[in-house]
Amino acid sequence: MLDAVLAQGSRIGLGGNARTTTGQVAPRPRRALHLHLGSMRRLVSPLLLLAVWQAASSTGLVSAQTLASPLQIMLTARDLLNDGTLTHNLAVSLVRAGVGLGLAIVIGVSLALVAGLSRIGEDLVDAPIQMLRTIPVLALVPMFILWFGIGEMPKILLVTLGATFPIYLNLYKGIRAIDPKLLEAARTLGLTHGETVRHVILPGALPDLLVGLRFSVGISWLMLVVAEQVNANAGIGHMMMDAEDFLRTDIILVGMLVYALFGLASDQGVRLLERRLLVWRPQAHRRG
């Protein structure tokens, strides 16, 4: 299942395009009100589902070993927070995801610059990466354990490996897709090569880089889920695997919730970054 999600994620990551994904126009007041009512209506069925779930658990229709009740999950989350278990594991997971993603950004951006800005670089860098990216990264888990053992290294590197591709592919595409007319203009304005890279190519490719970053952030969490369930002694994934041994479905579900919340939060973070960095786009301008 993870492979399927990953495959889908990277497929979107490849075809993703900033110009179409953020082409929304700010709603007018009346439409906003309408949307507000609309989103209220959209809450009805999830709430109903939660109620049915709670009822099924409370009446004993579904046992706690199969699926903990929503109420139980909330109580467990509170307990895990209070005794520091959740905070500790969360910190470990965040460091892994953060370091892994950070490395991916450095590597992905560097490779894309080399490949995007020079013909030799393109030949040397792009071909192997295009080949490598066809390998499902998760298939490398056994290899990584053999190479790097069971410490932090394989977990961080797995995140890095998965997150590097969307960054590289999108930034490389962005650099290559710069309007040649703008490059001509830069030439006839007498800009040096360095000035052209700095003022034309890099800012022009920034929207694509941010699209790549968004996919990378999502993939980082995904890689982390897998990495932490293999030979980890701390982290959200480890907490969930531990809970499995004691049939604690409530803890497993708390872990899933945490992953979901962080996935959502980091995605919002990148969107915020987009709004800040891409103010020059009229739609972004109007919204923020």
Add this chain to the structure above:
Amino acid sequence: MNDSPVLRVRNLTRRFAAGVVLKSLDLTIERGEFVALLGRSGSGKTTLLRTLAGLDEVSEGDVQVSPESTVVYQEPRLFPWKRVWHNVALGVRTPDARRRAEAALGEVELAHRLNAWPLTLSGGEAQRVALARALIREPELLLLDEPFASLDALTRTRMQGLVGDLWARHRPAVLLVTHDIDEALLLADRVLVLSEGRLEADLRVDLPRPRDDGETRFVHLRRTLRTALGVTDKQAIAA
């Protein structure tokens, strides 16, 4: 200041796989001279301009262009991620670049749009920024590639007036590529007609400025140019 021409082309030939686009062309533009280049689409005027701008290689013939030259294209070609003043100041390597950009934008009546983002400008405004961006470089030769072609008629008339004023004030040599005969006659000292890769006509326009397109000599010149372009009056109306 020397008196050598800002542009000298000798025997320029340009071949593409589809055929010869420019045929041993000769052209000289003196300092401060306003030259208009007329031609139908496919006559080779874009190729000539690209060659003069240094965007295409010269394989046959000799082209000498003042290094102090710049281009304004049909589309403004502004960098959307730079504010208007920064677009103008980009590549100007003096400490007062910003002040000069503001002055140049003032000259094209855009002093109130200094901090705007280019994508929020109207077509005419964006093209005026492009003019300011060329102006700030104090070019000896200004190449204009149908700069008014995509503007509406009213804006186009105002832009023509603006270019005329700027030229009178700064006196760069100008090569204006256009397919609009009246535009050429309103602005230029000399009108060239490019046809099938050759300069078919080189007409001096000795009319006082500002010019009146209803005046007898203007009408006469227009007719001459139409003939040179192979346009009859009937075709012109139909078009």
